[in-house]
Amino acid sequence: MPKIVTFGEIMLRLSPPDHLRFSQASSFDVIYGGGESNVAVSLAHYGFDTEYVTRLPDNDIGQACRNFLRQYGVGTQHIQWGGDRLGIYFLEHGAVSRGSKVIYDRAGSSLATIRPGMVDWDAAFAGADWFHWTGITPATSEGAAATCLEGVQAAKANGLTVSTDLNYRAKLWKYGKSAGEVMEGLVSHCDVAIGNEEDAAKVFGIHAPATDVTSGELDAAAYEYVCTTLSERFPSLHTIAITLRGSISANHNSWSAVLWQGDHLYFGPNHEITHIVDRVGGGDSFMGGLIYGLLTYPDDNQQAIDFAVAASALKHTIFGDFNLVSVAEVEKLMGGDASGRVSR
16 A cells, blocks of 8 residues: 655644634634645545654644544654644635635744754655645745755655645745745656646746636636646656636635646546535645545546546535545545435
């Protein structure tokens, strides 16, 4: 069974219940989540061996966060302990024409104060096949960016496949370097990359021609240009996927993706998700599904992209950051059964 290692920041997530606004809230739902931990949980649910590398404060909140991960089968033995606090993000769930809102409270977090040399990467990669990181991590701090680069280089030295989700977050790039200049050196070591409709444009200035992400409709074929341009800029990238979200309202999205490999573009199915429960982690659930698909169906890229799209469509029905679905549930949707009938 493949072993996947991921690295990044997990945070305490606080959200008002029942679509209340922050100004209305007298209580918050409490869970934990973060890009790379979300991927690890997905893959653990698919039966893969996973290891999550991060840095947590050595206090009750840090221990609670580790235990939250462990209950979903994620390996935590290479978590580093130290720093003063766990990062927090506040999430206000949108509805209809009111979009969701995120407020970060993560400055000075344990992961933000990580430094190269703190992680024993060779030990973390022992027996591993794949290393995944996202663009959120190097945006967090200069130390996190340097540690991420250290991990990427160690992964390549140990013969692992390296993947990234470009995951541009404008609110995070605050330490004096642009996303493009930092991500350039990191992505140059990667084999697989994904992004959403806008990530390549915002990080590297690569725009899909004649697209409007706010229109609610997207032309999947237009993203072949993004994929080929990325591969020309980063020759090590042999597999690139773009998730395609058409936003009709906060509760109604269309969802699909394309997969580029070997100068061929594969189109995933389109899902109309009309009653979204929680869209946070949608891209991460796609990444988890894609890693599973590429490793499980190495000679069938269409099957791989179909699995990833179905897995991430199901994530929109689950509260929280994690995609808590099984392979059988994903395969059921892949087979065309979207009835939602009770399983008895």
